Amino acid sequence: MQLNITQAPRDFWGGLIYLVIGTAAVFIAADYERGSLLRMGPGYVPTVLGYALCGVGLISVVRAFLRHGDRIMPFAVKAMLLVTVAVVAFGVLARGAGLVPAVVVLVAVSAWGSQLSRPLPVLLLAVVSSVASWLLFTKGLGVPLQAFGAWFGF
């Protein structure tokens, strides 16, 4: 999917991201006390930074229409989604369900980000790494995560 808006898509999209974040930063910081140069309030520096980021974004977007730049190579969408979902799921499960199920899910979901993964090795890897990480982190390093959590009645 390549949207041909400009000849320099990296500058264009990068600049757009800066503009969005910069604008949001300025708007949110408007609620904070600005203060003066002598006595800067909590809102002073974030506002300046937000405007500066907008400036960089604007230059980047304008520049995108003035000169050629590198193309954006296709995203690894599937890998990105699977890895993200797997990590988020780990966060959801780690405390309630416990470390072992959380690691099993993390491994079993993320592994499909690679097309070389096969069901049996993935299952084996999930089981081995969940037990190993419980031994290493909970038993060995004292990380306060139980093997199985409250959801299982422990």
Added chain:
Amino acid sequence: MDSGLLSNLALGISTAWTFSNLMYCLAGVILGTLVGVLPGLGPVATIAMLLPMTFNLPPESALIMLAGIYYGAQYGGSTTAILVNLPGETSSVVTALDGHQMARQGKAGKALATAALASFFAGTVATFLIALAAPPLADLALKFGAPEYFSLMVLGLVASIVLASGSLLHAFGMILLGLLLSQVGTDVISGAPRYTFDQPWLADGIHFVVLAMGMYGVGEIIRNLEHDEKRELMMKSVSGLLPDKEDLKRIIAPTLRGTVLGSALGILPGGGAMLASFASYSIEKKVSPNRAQFGKGAIEGVAAPESANNAGAQTSFIPMLTLGIPSNPVMALMIGALIIQGIQPGPTVMTEQPALFWGIIASMWAGNLFLVVLNLPMIGVWVRLITVPYHLLFPVILVFCAIGVMSVNNSEYDVWLMALFGVLGYVFSKLGSEPAPLLLAFVLGELMEENLRRAMIISRGDPMVFLERPISLTLLVTAVLALVVVLSPALRKKREEAFQEEP
């Protein structure tokens, strides 16, 4: 002065060379190499992953172990670069050029030994350089007030733009983004919450480990999965380890030049070690009597960048130890580790924690020695590790990242933030922006704002204070000069060439 240095080194040696600290150093070196040798894992991700293991150690041992992990990871990266042409980090990209060619010609052992010996020599020289340069620098830093600190950090950020490899504009954008991210949390001076969206878990701000693991751990994994194919490994066994007399003769001069260049560039903020290895390779390519062989397995092409990047890795400790200012993401992690240990980084570390300070320095030499002594016989093990396919590896790396982040604050929100930063880091890398300036700005952000606001109070709101104080003025002029130089069209071309060394 000299006797002072000797007694300081003696203190360092008595701290570092205890049995338990030597063991932590050894463990760090082995763990670092072990993880660093795995393809696609650079020193930043390695250190971030292993950081939680040092939380329960005393400060000296923790820092000694982390430093060991750092050289281990660096060396492991070179091993991977030579054996499978998969540099785990940017600074071993050039090592791969000739090192991998040597491996293809059946001289992998020689290439690995050369890398180890050149690194050891450079590491030894750089360690002494730190011992010599650190005390006067720390003395100078004690004279620093808020304006000087602010200007110094401006210089640091400018240097990280200059030395970043991508577009200058985007490097600047990443810096601003990093500074903005550092604003999240409770404002230290007024106590007002900023960008916390009324979420209590954001009140303490974003932890740097979360950001580092997201950008370098998760983001990197997604990037690696783009090239999702089977790798070929050149050799099953490595033989012919030791370089002969002829080889040694050839690597002496390149190693010396690499060491000098690396030591100098390593002090500069923003990935000096990487630039050092690129620059030393291009210099050797011009001056070496064997330049025709470069790119086809020249032993000089391994010795020079390896000595340069190890020297640079070592001297990058100087600004961290003396000023409390990180010159690259690895040092940012070290600073984070100091803070976790309850030590405020800065020039006072040397006077208030002399055992820690000199202990780290003395451990560096021990660590470098361990690398040579251990790694040459253990190359067989590393080779076997490299053959572990990436699709079985990356889920395990994710497990380490997730548990590591969770163990920092014991909060699942941090895990989710890490996922977010992972996606962000991946998207930015697709747009050609590097994460290093962002991370650096993030670490400096809070200190910068504090010093800026204090400087303004001292000067009664007069921004001229930055130009009226001589040290501050010098630092700012240097920053402006660096910017002017890098923006001049002629140098811009040179800079692009330096970063695009053709194989």
